[in-house]
Amino acid sequence: MGQPIQTLKQIKQINFDYYAGAHMAKQNGRFVAYVNAFTPVELLYALDVFPIYPENHAAIVGARKMTTEVSPSAEAMGYSMDLCSYARCDLGSVKSGISPTWGLPKPDLLLISNSQCGTLTKWFEALSRLYQVPMVLIDVPHSGNGEKDPAAERYLRSQLTDLIRTVEGITGKSLDWDKLRETIRLSSEASTLWTRILEAGTARPAPITVFDQFISMLPIVSLRGTQTAVDFYRALADELEQRAAAGVGAVEDERFRLFWDNLPIWPELRRLSQHLEAKGAALVTSLYTWAWAQLAVGEEDPIGDWVEQYLYKANFHLEKRVADYVAMAEHYQLDGFLYHSNRSCKFVSQDIPEVRHAVTERTAIPGVILEADHNDPRLYSIESLEKQIDTFIDLLAAKPGMNELSKR
């Protein structure tokens, strides 16, 4: 086992405080909003609304191996196993009352952006009916291959301006722009620090793997715009840079540097991490963790920046993915790609066969497609996945020059 990262010991407490804080906030009369990644969470903090990410709660359910306890309740309500397992875990947890965080406080508002995926809209519509609370969709027209779309920019700007009025109406407060600027400053500081953490993975050996990045994500997801996120990530970034300078790797004997595509397989984090480490394979970077590094906006024109971000930066279309992966192959000195074809997340998975094809064509770096699910262990066999990984690593090991390469 590689040397553990000390700062990560804080994460358990941060998680605990966040969810306990959410319940307290509700009890103390604060408004609660359920949100997703590409929503202006800084705005909510500035209006004293407590943001909660049902996806994050569902991920904890998955990581604690509770999916099979809660998801069947959603399936009994009629939600098919073909639907996103985050949504099933969330709806099933509400129905069954089983949750690792004492449930989630009832929302006052559901705020969603379809820049991330369309599934969330449908899932939140179901929640809106369940709780009888208002829902606001930030509708982001997909900008094709990223070409400028002034009409879409106007459409988005109008929705965001409206959103401020809606949240002001719900809370009975006016937006304090100074507070918003302060939240934005903290959020962008957290993003910069998170980027440093991801960049640390370029060192050889990598001082952190994607597995550890996954478990340290809650602050960049849920606490963006708070001092807690900044303090935690500063400590983590500093420690990682020290480790990199001292040549301390996350994997004891790093031989293969791999990319992880898509969401983690939450129920198997520990098992897969140990399995890969035993093979000398380090997951040094991933699409998922990088997605959270791009959410900062400026203080000058935050609405304009959100428009730009949701419409163009968050548009992870096939060609952009290929270009990003090719660049990452070089930047992280990758030996291979593990593509998680995630049954639950059709949006991030459907183009994987073409992404793999194009990336291998351009970089000559091989990749393997692992068909699994990010939260539902009933939809894959971990043993088969491990076998596939073993075969892939054997193939990498047999590549001419691999031994010299691994000493680069």
Add this chain to the structure above:
Amino acid sequence: MTMQNPWKPFREVVKSPWDHAKQWKRTHDRPVIGHLLPDVPEEIIHATGALPIAIEGAGRTVSHAQAHIPGYTCSHAMGAIELGLTGSLDVLDGMVIPYVCDTTRNLFHIWERLFPEVPSEFLRLPKRLEHPAAREYLKAEFSRFFEVTAKLTGRNAGIADLAASIRLYNRSRALLRDAYQAHLQRPTVWTSDRVYLLLASAMRAPREEHLVLMEALPWHETGGESGQELVPIYVRGKVWDPPGILALMDEIGLKVVEDEIVTGYRSIAVDAATDTDPIEALVDRHLAMVPYAGYHIGPQAMVNGFVERVTGSGAKGVLFLNPKFCEAAGFDTPDFQKALEAAQIPNLVLETSARGGSLEQLRVRLEAFREMLGSELS
């Protein structure tokens, strides 16, 4: 010349739309533009002198597409890729994919990679239908689409051309609505299957010719009495899948009185106004249609509106044709069912294009459903 079987030309178009499109292209020397369902405004494509042809992926045997898109994708997307890979779509000079869900969003990019030689366009339909800015956005998007299509076909079409196309499509829709009425009144002649043929062929044949053929139908012929009592039902879903399902319903004695199918009544229920700007008229038409499952309106209003439509139709039961792996349909259905149950309206959910399902199994389930509804009627 008296036509022996007036339904035959429609059946032929549906059977081999590509051959018909090829022939049309040879005769007219004009481009053919394919569009995935739903909601690509055919009038815009028509106005630029091209033949719009609807592409329906469901109900096909897939053997090549899995190499390019995972098997947990709905049959509409998989089937469309299959059609492309097997050469059926060679006749196309352009392809339009509407943004209605994550799958079509991904499909557009996959399509561009697989078929780079045919220009493809992504129609960015807004989802938040009730926001006032959505209307403005859609107007801009339809205008952009008009320009792009005109560039593609090389015909500098103007507003007057679009207005003429709208008039033509309105006439066609009016006749198709008459066909639905005929189905309601004389279902033994105007069976669900025949009405479907008219609609499906309209989406694939030149509208002018289709209109002429429709006018020649036996509008005044009175049919014999049906031997069995027909049970009125309402259908929600994407397309009629599997393809034989309507003939099966006719046979079993289930009469579709209204539907939200994109190749069904939904697509002809609303006309575009002719006394206003044509682009605005198309926008208004789009917004007035029954919202597709991938679009967003007030979550409770969505359910209430559905139950009201069902009740208003006089249907005794509801059939959901839910494409397997379609998230939009999958998330809507449980609450829709709950609301129907509260209104004491029986319903049946069929997962369509699920592997391993046969028409015989479907018959058994539909017969049981009919029987249940029939006993409630008596």
